[in-house]
Amino acid sequence: MTSSSHTHGSQQSNRLQDGGRIDRSKTLTFTYNGKQYKGYAGDTLASALLANGVDIVGRSFKYSRPRGIVAAGAEEPNAIMQVGATEATQIPNVRATQQSLYDGLVAGTTNGWPSVETDLMEYVGKVGGKMMPPGFYYKTFMFPQSMWETYETYIRKAAGLGRAPKERDPDSYDKMNQHCDVMIVGAGPAGLAAALTAALAGARVIIADEQSEFGGSLLSSTETLDGKPASEWVTDVVKELATFDDVMMLPNSQVNGYHDHNFLTIQQHCTDQFADRAPNGQVAQRLHRVRAKWVILATGAHERPLVFGNNDVPGCMVANAVSTYINRYGVVPGNDLVLMTSNDNAYRTALDWHDAGRNVVAIVDSRKNPQGTLVDAARERGITIMVGSGVIDVQGGKRVTGVSIAPLNDAGDEVAGSIVKMKADTVASSGGWSPVIHLSCHTGARPVWNDDILGFTPGATVQKQLTAGAINGSFSTAQALLEGLSAAQDAVQLLGLTEVEVALPVTEEITESKAMALFHIPHTKPTAKAPKQFVDYQNDVTAAGIELACREGFESIEHVKRYTAMGFGTDQGKLGNINGMAIAAKTLNQTIPQTGTTIFRPNYTPVTFGAIAGRDCGALFDPERYTAMHSWHVEHGAKFEDVGLWKRPWYYPKANETMQDALNRECVATRESVGILDASTLGKIDIQGKDAREFLGRVYSNAWAKLPIGKCRYGLMCGEDGMVFDDGVTSCLGENHFLMTTTSGGAAHVLEWLEIYHQTEWPELEVYFTTVTDHWATMTISGPNSRKLLEKITDGDVSKDSMGFMDWKTMKVAGIPARVFRISFTGELSFEINVQANYGLHVWKALFEHGEEFNLTPYGTETMHILRAEKGFIIAGQDTDGSVHPFDLGLSWAVAMKKPFSFIGKRGMQREDCVRPDRKQLVGLKTIDPKVVLPEGAQGVLDPNAPIPMPMVGHVTSSYWSANLNRSIAMGFVKGGLEKMGEKVFYPLADGRVIEAEICNPVFLDPKGERQHV
Amino acid sequence: MFHIYCPHCCEYREEEEFHASGQAHIPRPLDPDACTDQEWGEYMYFRKNPRGIHHELWVHAAGCRKFFNITRDTQTYEIKEVYKIGEQPSVVANSDQ
Amino acid sequence: MSDVTLETPEEQPIKLVENQLPDDNTVGDKVVGESPLHHADLDSIAQKGPQEGGVYFREQKLMGMLTLRCVPSAAQQKTIKSLLGVALPMEPLTSVTKGEGEEAISVRWISPDEWLIIVAGDKAFELESRFHEKLKGHFSIVNVSGGSTIFEVSGDHVVDMLKKSTAVDFHISEFPVGKVVSTVFAKSGAVICRIGEKHFELVVRRSFADYLWLWIQDASREYGLAVKA
Secondary structure (H helix, E strand, O other), rough: HHHHHOOOOOOOEEEOOOOOOOEEEEEEEEEEEOOEEEEEOOOOOHHHHHOOOOOOOOOOOOOOOEEEOOOOOOOOOOOEEOOOOOOOHHHEEOOOOEEOOOOOOEEEHHHHOOOOOOOOOHHHHHHHHHHHOOOHHHHHHHHOOOHHHHHHHHHHHHOOOOOOOOOOOOOOOEEEEEEEEEEEEEEHHHHHHHHHHHHOOOOOOOEEEOOOOOOOHHHHHEEOOOOOOHHHHHHHHHHOOOOOOOOEEEEEEEEEEEEEOOOEEEEOOOOOOOOOOOOOOHHHHHHHEEEEEEEEEOOEEEEEEEEEEEOOOOOOOEHHHHHHHHHHHHOOOOOOEEEEOOOOOOHHHHHOOOOOOOEEEEEEEEOOOOOOOOHHHHHHHOOEEEEEEEEEEEOOOOOOOEEEEEEEEOOOOOEOOOOOOOOOOOOEEEOOOOOHHHHHOOOOOOOOEOOOOOEEEOOOOOOOOOOHHHHHOOOOOHHHHHHHHHHHHHHHOOOOOOOOOOOOOOOOOOOOOOOOOEEEEEOOOOOOOOOOEEEEOOOEEHHHHHHHHHHOOOOOOHHHHHHHHOOOOOOOOOOOHHHHHHHHHHHHHOOHHOOOOOOOOOOOOOOOHHHHOOOOHHHHHHOOOOOOOOHOOOOOOEEEEEEEOEEEEEEOOOOOOOHHHHHHHHHHHHHOOEEEOOOOOOOEEEOOOHHHHHHHHHHOOOOOOOOOOEEEEEEEEEEEOEEEEEEEEEEEEEEEEEEEEEEOOOOOHHHHHHHHHHHOOOOOOEEEEOOOOOOEEEEEEEEHHHHHHHHEEOOOOOOOOOOOOOOOEEEEEEEEEEEEEEEOOOOOEEEEEEHHHHHHHHHHHHHHHHHHHHHHOOHHHHHHHHHHHHHOOOOOOOOOOOOOOOOOOHHHHHHHOOOOOOOOOHHHOHHHHOOOOEEEEEEEEEEEEOOOOOOOOOEEOOOOOOOOOOOOOEEEEEEEOOOOOOOEEEEEEEEHHOOOOOOOEEEEEEOEEEEEEEEEEEOOOOOOOOHHHH | OOOEEEEOEEEEEEEHHOEEEEEEOOOOOHHHHHHHHHHHHHHHOOOOOOOOOOEEEEEOOOOOOOOOEEEOOOOOOEEEEEOOOOOOOOOHHHHHH | OEEEEEOOOOOOOOOOOHHHHHOOOOOOOOOOOOOHHHHOOOOHHHHHOOOOOOOEEEEEOOOOEEEEEEOOHHHHHHHHHHHHOOOOOOOOOOOOEEEEEEOOEEEEEEEOOOEEEEEOHHHHHHHHHHHHHHOOOOOOOOEHHHEEEEEEEEEOHHHHHHHHHHHOOOOOOOOOOOEEEEEEEEEEEEEEEEEEEEEEEEEEHHHHHHHHHHHHHHHHHOOEEEOOH
């Protein structure tokens, strides 16, 4: 359309005066590649571009050839756009054929840098093409491996696969869970008939369609139903469906995935079909997660283009797409049409073109003697029909200028006569229809070849799935309606509902003659030397490329796919795959079913990350769990650490303090006076029942038979393999009543651990577990002045004589009933105060009101880690990694091997490997230079001069600067370490330093434990 | 995404409420201390990985927190039956009959 | 041990039961508990914020909640009925409620051997104590009042908001009034009970309350959210 290039932006030269479903009273302005154009409400971006005579919408992946729009739906391979008016609203890989036009829409081509009209790459491409045969990834770019990143950058830039926005998307996205009796995919004649039938029977129905309006093929058809335009029937059905409360209609909604047990995902375009940004509060896109009792796939079919020379020159289109643009959008994308077909159906395109007042140069039919209603209609209009022929190539660069037509032999695989050249600007082609079986493949069903329709249809499935219409190869409207009705009646029956009779509209009588199996039009030259014959436009895969792949030994269609990249693009081979398989089959001298097909996987079309993320982003990306005292921590400048989902205070820096300054201050204040820790996150499990004590004895490695009421005990929990996975203090509240604490991160796992043993192994034990983690706010005051502080605000007697180490009592603290446990993780005199969480902040604040005279200092998890390391206390998960048993940790005192019941872990820790003398054992590590802090994770060696790879003896698990000891302290594993006290171990670091350390007892401070017993 | 019938809640729920806890019917030896290393190793580490019918232990983690068994076809992902702890499956692989 | 009630005082206490709330006669003003959403100051939002919306939100603060675990024998069921004033709902996913205001009680099925009992905040200890006094045999009852809070959500779009948050089917035919489910809610969990056609109660864990409040605000945005005091 060279003539139209002068009128860009001023008028829609290809737009018909009337007809179509567009609203000519609503003019919309949009920008494409920096130029302004006009279209109408009801247009897609693609129809508006064609209306304006825009021929080139991109450059090809490998050869940088100009490309135009070829299709009108999800199968469009070329018109892949970057849409978005601002950086933040960029959406890559939008198919122009599926994007509704709206006022102010800004779109640009994805491919073709720096400009689609004059692409420098075209010249490179022309040269480069020869150097880039199929498999070029493997042949050229994989070696040397180190260069891959460089190549990839080049390939990506040259290919232009769209780009993600660099700014935060301001829109919100959403997910919604849906349930229904019948999920109908596709709202064409089959889907609508099914929906109406199911709805009338009282079923809960969801019907989704990717297009902006329901109706499918009927929207672009000239057929009549009940003697009226088909679209009137569509309007009536949609109106009727809207009256049912239990029918959900989702236009603009792509069913992208069909997963196990009838779970489907639908991407609904809400506001992005009419605005660049969602109006305030509205959701741009919604992902529906549907669980359906029955699914009816009424997904229709895609027309296959034929493969011929230079079939990618703009102006070459799929026949039915041309009809759609004429009938639905009032756009005739050219002046002089040549239609090439192997079937009757495509004759409609020539009729539509002719009826729109433009010139049909010729219908080129590969069959010798086509007969039927549509053929007759063409003859009546005086359209030239050239039978037994094919278009073997086209001329033109940026637009088709002419065609070469040649007679074909009976098989359609050789040119059998002399070439005729004709002028034309548009070539519509049809090789028949491919059922859209993609969703049916998602759950693993293998498609089946059907010779009658020359296409694959859905294979056997275990899903509760029914199919109707063109997906079954039933391409006529009459058959589609009937199958929709009958599929829904089947579903209704299977659901146990009562069928209601539904009257289907009367369709036109059309007779057709048999289609010819034709995929690849032969040329006078051998395929390798003929003009390029494209199979997969998006990946620049040609017929010659597939033949080459087969000749090089790739016989499995899956291998051919990966070698040539056929079907890899955003269109997933919707147009090209069957043609490619047919060409491979022929080259391999096989039938198509012998060659097989590749399997389609989710998603059917690309899904935005926004829709996948939904509202799980920003502040809602992951839950943050807060304790009852969280607001105090925030107000007091705490830095937080993530422990599981919990936000725990990490340390509380004062003005100008570094982290280490703050830790030093917190550590010293606690040991010199008193510090306070929010320990609410500890897992807490209430255990009741007469067998509670027995149960504890089975799940902990130590003894519980004699723990008296009012006492607490530390316990180690091991897996059956004998390895420690959690620890904590459990207190005896009553003879049949215990409170277990777990690590903050391990709470849920421990509760489930108790339940699985109770439910599956020992259901006879009378015991119940109830989580009370969130019920109690827990604060630990620790340090020599902790008792004095507590005494100021309690009515309980917390004196040494009345409340010894590892005792617990109830008392009031700041007027609130509390459970107070005299346990210590710092080695200091320490009280853990538990109150009902709704009073936690009250008690916490009261402690500070009374704590000023003691310089009560809040400390976080980091100081807690340092203080416990000074005492050599382990942290499960830091000093253990699932491969250490209690003996490795030097905790043999916490294992009661003589207990009558073989507790969990006992047998495991007696395995041969577990009793080796040279196991890695946890020891203390003192660096020779006290100022040097070992990095956690550093690997130790006994001989720093050993040749690489040095034999490693274990790693550092915990390492800190101890302000109280004025030196570094560390713990770590050393092979046979418990027998190596006083010996040296070396830590060679990545920066070349070698840190020397002495193996020591891990209790660095107060080895006799006097401080906690005062 | 499986759709799983919980035999305790007596209705279907989404997979996200559940998690799998490995092969079903692996009882803890009554006297672990009497097990040889090989017997203990079998109990601890050796599991089936069949193509086809498989019995699995699941827990309704976000629901009633009860464990139960599922007979599942690992090839088609069909759930053939669910049954409570202590019950035996009615659908078994031919090789197990 | 002033507030410890012993089940069998002359022997070793079998189980610990203690009042966990401050007495009314505490010196000075009575200490008022702070619900998990205390910091959000919902009362002010209720006053100053929108009064109309597609979704209404209210925190039922400081309720009394007890977790009962047992596999009740006929005798136990009888005792429990006399303690609660209502029969224990034995059908899966059902609940029973009785009374209003201070006297209201709601009992929700959680699992075949677990129920959640909801009463007024200051009634929990008394009820818990009476269970220990009267109920014989194997059972456990735990005061969990501080561990959860109740979100009351209602309105024309409440089901839409719930559908964004959980995969449970809320169609009235599948989820009638009185039904209760424990399920995943956003990335946390909730015990959801339908108390009216467009009226639900969500029992959520204290530590997740702020996250879920944020979530509900965001999920309700397109419908308009109004907070009730």
